[in-house]
Amino acid sequence: MNQKVLKTLEYHKIIEKLTEYAASEPGKRLCRELEPSSDFEEIVQAQAETADAVARVRQKGSVSFAGISDIGGSLKRLEIGSSLSIHELLAVSSLLTCAARAKNYGRRQESELPDDSLDEMFRSLEPLTNVNNEITRCIISEEEVADDASPGLRHVRRxxxxxxxxxxxQLNAILNSSxxxxQDPxxxxxxxxYCLPVKAEYKSSFQGMVHDQSATGSTLFIEPMAIIKLNNELRELEIREQKExxxxxxxxxMELVPYVETILINLKLLTKLDFIxxxxxxxxxxxxxMPKFNKNGYIHIKDGRHPLLDPKKVVPINVYLGKDFDLLIVTGPNTGGKTVSLKTVGLFTLMGQSGLQIPAFDGSELAVFDEVFADIGDEQSIEQSLSTFSAHMTNIVRILEKADSHSLCLFDELGAGTDPTEGAALAxxxxxxxxxxxxxxxxxxHYSELKVYALTTPGVENACCEFDVETLRPTYRLLIGIPGKSNAFAISQKLGLPDFIIQDAKSRLEEGDEAFEDLLASLEESRVTIEKEREEIASYKSEISRLKSRLEQKEERFDERKDKLIRNANEEAQRILREAKETADQTIRQINKLAQSSGVGKELEAERTKLREKLDKVDKNLSLKNEKGPKKTISPKKLKIGDGVKVLTMNLNGTVSSLPNAKGDLYVQMGILRSLVNIKDLELLNEPAISGPGMDLMKKNNTGSGKIKMSKSFSVSPEVNLIGMTVDEAIPVLDKYLDDAYLAHLPKVRVVHGRGTGALKAGVHKHLKKLKYVKEFRLGDFGEGDTGVTIVTFK
Known part of the structure; x- marks a missing residue:
């Protein structure tokens, strides 16, 4: 990739930011050397590595690669048999420690298979734990070797x-006697x-060797004769210590020599991982x-944001190029965002081909180009000299010499800086x-001729950067398919230019130019109208969807009430039928007693049998039988504790309080009733609904307070947030919440107290110890909120 385009599109600023995130100097060097590639497979591999690293950081947090240094020279010295210094050994130890840390970070559970693009690198790391432990045991710091590094060193130091x-x-004895x-004791x-500071006048009286004197000459630093031999011994021991x-x-x-190749591989792998x-x-x-890549020259950027602009102010743009058209001409007023759109497309291409992800919406697509060319000038002055035009034209000539079908070319204000007619023709x-x-x-x-060229040429498309004439402000939205207006007259009028001057200017426009500008204005008005209508249609669709949902809910409630009325009617009919059967049987028995003597018993018995059969037939028609099974079979894997279900044989609603066993049996809580049922007898509800014997008691409560309390206890949240409260404020809130959660039969809840000073956490834990219905509590694990939350389990 040519270096000029990297500078023009400010690619180096992205690289500077990337370098800041590398922890080691070798990793920073790789970042600084990163340039776009044109190898499709290489780009796809680099993008996969970046995406897998992002996924790991999101799941496990970041990993530190601090401690990696370029030890290539030290490894060369080991190969030729030289000994390493303390500093070099500590550098090797730091590298091995980093390798151990990275290898541990890279381990994944069996369930997380298949491998991603980083697994092989993590597995290839060899921390050489035994060798590293020996180095850290023997070397304490840059200046100190441990006493027990060797028996000889330990003996010498003793x-x-x-x-x-x-x-x-000896010196203390001499000091006290003299x-x-x-000068000073x-x-x-x-x-x-070792020396003593002797006054100059006592030089001849003090036996010893003079080593130094003060600046004034009044003090001599003399080594007493009595300790010269001991000092000599001490010096000899220091020499022996250095040898040890x-x-x-x-x-x-020597222990490192067999592992030189392994250490070198560790260095390369860790440097690459730091880079990734x-x-x-x-x-x-x-x-x-992560953008998708293709070899067909197709670009589709969704909600792209230029990374070097303020993220709070930048307006996302949507750009597509290369499928239905390969030339896009962007028009519109100055400061409207045309140059930013141009730079965004170019910089995204460079970033993507360097293995970097792009700040755009998921599903954005980029093409792989052999070369990217850009002629983007920063000159925004009204007066442009011939030299500026010449500079741009020189750059354009160089681009035309090298560009081909595998290139991306970007031109800002093409043909500007010269006569408009000639400039438009050249463009x-x-x-x-x-x-x-x-x-x-x-x-x-800015040339209208290029707008016409785009409208009349197949494979060429117009685009414009939207401009709000009412506020005189650009919206920075890129609209493909619509040519932009210069808006010179409208802007001038808003700024206060007299109307007669504007009218005079309009009269000097050629009839064709004026008609073309009017056409653009009409197109713009049509676009705005269509967009408003599209928004209204979307609003209507949303409203229709809400109304449809509400209607379906009402129909469901109506069906439930209808089924209840029919069930109640059937039950009442059964009761009446039972009473009638009992009355009929009793009457027939009485008649039998009276008819035994008259000889009509057989006829009466036959009539009684007919009556009973008729009653049984009616009873059968009115009987409540659950002939229908559940509307939809429930999968045991999808069933969760707390799900709302309907027990069909009992015609009660409840919540799942245990998961099904191998036979499909599970416990369901229905109000105050907890029963073991089979999963085939359940129907999943959209929302948890609790019913049962206990609910009848609630209905008899005239005040309704019992019903409110029960409803609240069954809609309690699985967590309570105490952040920002003092201990005194938090305890009553916590008490109320735990009571509701316990009544709702939640197995465990999450208390969010934050880290802070730890006072709130201590107060919560102290209070939890006093509650008899709390089985246990613990701090949250990684992924649950860590030490900022407490998980409470009920008995």
């Missing part, structure tokens, strides 16, 4: 301590030797999405040449 103690004992000769060090340290470093270096996760961090910062000639080569091109212009 001897140094003993000798040092003897030196201090206090009058000393202190022990000092000069040239690594060198032996420790050599031994540690920096791309993911950039994507999260700009709220990006049309340049665009026609690129259009004939099937080069994907986007250009901005």
């Amino acid at each position: 001897q140094m301590k003993i000798t040092g103690d003897r030196v201090h004992t 206090r009058t000769m000393l 202190v022990i000092t060090m000069r040239d690594g030797r 340290i060198e032996m420790v470093l050599a031994a540690l270096s 996760f920096a791309r993911a961090a950039l994507a999260r910062h700009y709220n990006c999405s 049309i000639a340049v665009l026609s040449f690129l259009h004939n080569m099937k080069c994907r091109t986007m250009a901005t212009t």
Whole structure:
């Protein structure tokens, strides 16, 4: 990709932001070296890596790659048999520690398979834990090696301590006996030797070796003769200590030699992962999405936002190019957003081909181009000299020499800076040449001739940046398919230019130009009208949908009431029929007793049998049998605790309080009644509805307070938010909420108290310990709110 377009589209600013998110210097170097690729497979792979990193960060949080440094030189020294310094060994240890941290972060559950594009890299990391532990055991810091790094070092340092103690004992004795000769009663060090500050006049009286004197010459730093031998011993021990340290470093270096290749692979993998996760961090910062890529030159950006503009002010644009047309001409007034639209398309292409996600809506599509060319000038002055035109034309000539059907060309104010007639002709000639080569091109212009060219040429489309004449402000919306008006007369009139001047200007317009501008104005009015009508239609559709939903709900309630009335009527009819049967049987028995002597018993029995059969037939027709099963079979996997269901055999509504076992049996809570039923006997309700024996008691309550209380307890939220409250304010709220939740038979609830100072959390935990109906409570896990929430389980 040519370097000029990277500068023109401010690609380097994106790279600077990307570099900030890399944690290591090798990772930052990869970020700085990132350039767009034209290899389709390479781009798709890079985009997959970025997307997988974004997904991991969203699921697990970020991972730190701090501690990675370029240790390539140290590994080369190991290969040739050299020993590493403390600093180099600590750098290797830091790399191995980072590898262990990254490998642990990269582990995933079996259920999370199949692998993503990063799994192989995480699996290939080798932390070399044993070797790393040995380095950290032996080396405490940049300046210190541990005493127990080797037996020899431990012995030498013990001897140094003993000798040092003897030196201090001797010096303290001399200091106490010669206090009058000393400038200060202190022990000092000069040239690594212990000395005493002796007054200059006592030089001849104090036996020892002079090492230094003060600036005034009044004090001499003398090593007493009595400790010279001990100081010599101490110096020899220091030399031996240094040799022992060198032996420790050599031994540690030798342990690393077999793993040089492994460490080098770790370095490369961690550097690449740091680079990939920096791309993911950039994507999260700009709220990006992964674009789809094609080889057909098709671009479709949905709600694209230029990443270098203020996210609170930038207006998303929708751009498509390359399918029905390959040349898009954007017109409209200055400061309307034409250049921003141009730069957005170019920068998104560069970012996408670099493996970076783009700040646009999901499903946006980009094409892979071999080259991107841009002639975008920052000159916005009224006066443009010949040199400016020459500079732009020189750039255009270079673009025309190199552009082909696999290129994207962007031109800002094509043909500007010279005579309008000639400039428009040149612009049309340049665009026609690129259009004939099937080069994907986007250009901005003020020339009406280019608007006509777009309207009359197949494969060329107009677009404009919308402008509100009433407020004299651009809306920054890009409208494809509509040429833009310059609005010069309207803007001038709003700004106060006299009407007679404007009328004079209009009279000087050629008839064709005026008619064309009027046509554009008519098109613009039609577009605004159509958009308003479209919005009204969408509003009507939404209202119709709401009314339809309400009607369906009313029909369902009507059907329920109808079924209830029929059921009540059948029950009443059955009661009357039973009474009639009992009366008839009793009457027949009496008649039988009276008729035994008359010899008509058989006839009476036959009549009684006929009557009973007739009554049984009526009873059968009126009997309540649940011949129909559930309207829709419930899948055990989709059933959740708390779901509203209807128990068909009992004709009661309730909530699921346990999941079904292997036979499909589960417990359902129906008011105060809890019963074991089979899943085949259940019908899923849209909303939890509670009914049962306890509900009859509620209906008998004249005040209705019991019904309100029961309804509230069964509609309680699964969590309560106490953030912002003091402990005294929170406890009554918590008490009321836990009572409602317990009555609603919720198995557990979530208490949100936040982190803060910890006072609210402590107060909540202290209060929970006192509640007898609380089985246990714990802080939330990762994904539940962490230490900012408490999960409470009821008995």
